[in-house]
Structure formats: structure tokens, C-alpha cells
Amino acid sequence: MQALDRIIERAKASPKRIVLPEGFDSRIIQAAARIHKEGIADPILLGESEQIMRRAEKVGVDVSHIEIINPANSDMLLEFGELVYQLRKTKGIDRKQANELAKTPLWFGNLLVKTDYADGSVSGAVHSTANVVRTAIRALGVRSDAKMVSSFFLMVFDQPxxxxxxxxxxxxxxALIVEPTAEQMAEIALATANNARVLLEDDPRVAMLSFSTSGSARHPKVSKVQQATDIVKDRDATIQVDGEIQFHAAVQPKIAKHKVIDTQVHGRSNVFVFPSLEAGNIAYKMIQLAGGAKAIGPFLQGLNKTANDLPRSCSVDDIYYTIAATSVLANKSTPAAIG
Structure with missing residues (x-):
């Protein structure tokens, strides 16, 4: 069974309440209707009810049984305004400004998660990643055992x-960390490896990517990846990790056998950690668009609670699978809080 099929199956077994702050977007409405109909999660749409109903009718879906909350006139607004004030008062915000922020979809959605009214949030179909992540960090906070918030994509290779x-x-x-240090690259690897256990239901086999393999080149950028690999090994000896390593050696056992010294992964990587945002962002989009792979995410890791992003170019299917995976990650019985 493919990973996406298993994610759907697991989400159905324990549906979570997932808030969708961009409830006015037609793609979000269609995905929410499908998610609700199939019993994958209990979606909550934010926005003006009549507007959402009209758009649902226009695209031919039924949202009459889906909870819709209008932040502008919600009974929770007073409580949420005070929450925003307490969170942001040291930054010079007053109560009037806090009340206005609490009405905005991203803030309101994240506060539903913060107060446990919802188990997770998915947004980004309309808002930029910067806005989504900034609000999530301010509303939910960063885990005490994490030094930053990073991200990963679930890549699915299902074509002949x-x-x-x-x-x-x-x-x-x-999606997020532009030029990670060795310490940051290691933290990204450790967090993503733990999320691989949750989403892939498999032992993580981590490739710390570079333009060099096992010291074939000498450069400060190569040294950074080598240092990051050593940190991962020191912090979690249970994780199989190779680095620094080139992509082809990370995915082809025959090449790994000849190029990688003391390999643990043997060319069968399932977690790929890129040395920079530039490399990672280009690579995933090339593999998605030119190679025909599915790219689901980005999923955020390092927050106190579950909140995930979408690319603004997302399709209904992208949203559907992101909601399902968010429901799985929000399951408190798994180590998903790492994400």
C-alpha cells in the first residue's frame, strides 16, 4: 500500500479537527467537502457563512454539515483578543490592535489550535508561506526542545x-531555512527523521546531501555537511545516516557501494536533507514538475502544536492530502509533535 493510501487509512481511524483559515477559497471548500464526506477529518472552515455556501454551490459540493466559523462575530473573539494581547504585549501591541489581529483568519485559526478547539491547521492557499509561518510561530510558539521551525515535503514516486x-x-x-548552519542542518535531519517514522511508518534512512561524497571534494560547504552528519550520529545513534553524499549515491545501491565509505544507508535513502533552501526548493520543484512526482506540503516541524502550509499553486488534491497528513501528525498518540 502506498504511503498516501496508508495516511488516508490512518486518518480515518482517528479523525481530527482541522481548521482551514482560508475557508473562502474554492479549492479549500472542495477539499474540505471531500475530507468530510470520506470521514478523514472534521474540517472547520473560517469565513462568512453565506459566502462559503455560495461558493460551495458554485463548485457543486455540499458543506452544510461542515462547521463554519466567522471570526468577525465569533463568541470566542473576546478570549482570543486577550490571548493575542498576552502573547504580543511585549512587542508594543495594545488591546485594540490585539482584537483586530484575533479577527484575521490565520491568527484565529491558530488560536483554535492553541486552545485545543482544533487539533491542527492548514493554510497557505492564499497567504504566503512567510505569513503562515510567522503567525504560527507567534500564536503557537516553538517547542522547548527545538531551536527553530523548519519544514519538509512528502514526495511520492508512483509513476511507471x-x-x-x-x-x-x-x-x-x-521552504524555510535559507542557509542552515551545521547545527541547524542536523536539527532539520533529526526532526525530519522522526516525522518519517510517523508518516512513512518506516525507519528513517537519511542522506545529508552535498556536491561531494565521502570527502571527494574539499570546501567549507562540504565541511558543513560533514559536521552536520556527525552531530546527527552523536545525538541519535538509532538513525541510519550517510553524509556528506551526492544524490545519485543516496538512491542507487551500486553507486553507493563504490563511492560511500562506511555506508549505513546503502543507496536506499528515504529522507533527503539539503544543504540550503536554494538547493532543496529547486530540487523538489524539478522532481515534481519534470519528473511527475507528487509533492505534498510543506509540513512545519518545531512548533508546539500542529500547523502546516500549502503552496499558493496548490490543487484540490494537494489540500486533501495535506489535511489527511496533518490529521495523522496531530495524533497525540504518535511522536508527531516533533513536526
Whole structure:
């Protein structure tokens, strides 16, 4: 069974309440209707009820049984305004400004998660990643055992021509950390490895990517990846990790056998950690658009509670699978809080 099928199956087994702050977007409405109909999660749409109903009718879906909350006149607004004030008063915000912020979809949605009214949030179909992540960090906070918030994509290779890579893998960080230090790259690897256990239901096999393999080149950028690999090994000896390593050696056992010294992964990586946002962002989009792989995410890791992003170019299917995976990650019985 493919990873996406398993994610759907697991989400149905324990549906979570997932808030969708961009409830006015037609793609969000269609995905929410499908999610609700299939019993994958209990979606909450934010926005003006009549507007959402009109758009649902226009795209031919039924949202009459889905909870819709208008932040502008919600009974929770007074409480949420005070929450925003307490969270942001040291930054010079007054109560009037806090009340206005609490009405905005991203803030209101994250506060539903913060107060446990919802188990997770998914947004980004309309808002930029910067806005989504900034609000999530301010509303939910960063985990005490995490130094930053990073991200990963779930990549699904399910086409007949996908011979080198089959099944699913996680790519990190392709959305947030521009130029990670060795310490940050290691933290990204450790967080993503733990999320691989949750989403892929498999032992993580981590490739710390570079333009060099096992010291084949000397450069400060190579040294950074080598240092990051050593940190991962020191902090969690249970994780199989190779680095620094080139992509082809990370996915082809024959090449790994000849190029990688003391390999733990043997060319069968399922977690790929990129040395920069530039490399990761270009790579995932090339593999998605030119290679025909599915790219779901980005999923955020390092927050106190579950909140995930969408690319503004997302399709209904992208939203559907992101909601399902968010429901799985929000399951408190798994180590999903790492994400």
C-alpha cells in the first residue's frame, strides 16, 4: 500500500479537527467537502457563512454539515483578543490592535489550535508561506526542545518511469531555512527523521546531501555537511545516516557501494536533507514538475502544536492530502509533535 493510501487509512481511524483559515477559497471548500464526506477529518472552515455556501454551490459540493466559523462575530473573539494581547504585549501591541489581529483568519485559526478547539491547521492557499509561518510561530510558539521551525515535503514516486526512486520520501528543508548552519542542518535531519517514522511508518534512512561524497571534494560547504552528519550520529545513534553524499549515491545501491565509505544507508535513502533552501526548493520543484512526482506540503516541524502550509499553486488534491497528513501528525498518540 502506498504511503498516501496508508495516511488516508490512518486518518480515518482517528479523525481530527482541522481548521482551514482560508475557508473562502474554492479549492479549500472542495477539499474540505471531500475530507468530510470520506470521514478523514472534521474540517472547520473560517469565513462568512453565506459566502462559503455560495461558493460551495458554485463548485457543486455540499458543506452544510461542515462547521463554519466567522471570526468577525465569533463568541470566542473576546478570549482570543486577550490571548493575542498576552502573547504580543511585549512587542508594543495594545488591546485594540490585539482584537483586530484575533479577527484575521490565520491568527484565529491558530488560536483554535492553541486552545485545543482544533487539533491542527492548514493554510497557505492564499497567504504566503512567510505569513503562515510567522503567525504560527507567534500564536503557537516553538517547542522547548527545538531551536527553530523548519519544514519538509512528502514526495511520492508512483509513476511507471520512477525506477530509481520508488514509494515515498521526505525532502527537507525546501521552504524555510535559507542557509542552515551545521547545527541547524542536523536539527532539520533529526526532526525530519522522526516525522518519517510517523508518516512513512518506516525507519528513517537519511542522506545529508552535498556536491561531494565521502570527502571527494574539499570546501567549507562540504565541511558543513560533514559536521552536520556527525552531530546527527552523536545525538541519535538509532538513525541510519550517510553524509556528506551526492544524490545519485543516496538512491542507487551500486553507486553507493563504490563511492560511500562506511555506508549505513546503502543507496536506499528515504529522507533527503539539503544543504540550503536554494538547493532543496529547486530540487523538489524539478522532481515534481519534470519528473511527475507528487509533492505534498510543506509540513512545519518545531512548533508546539500542529500547523502546516500549502503552496499558493496548490490543487484540490494537494489540500486533501495535506489535511489527511496533518490529521495523522496531530495524533497525540504518535511522536508527531516533533513536526
Amino acid at each position: 518511469h520512477h525506477e530509481t526512486l520508488r514509494g515515498s520520501a521526505l525532502f527537507a528543508d525546501c
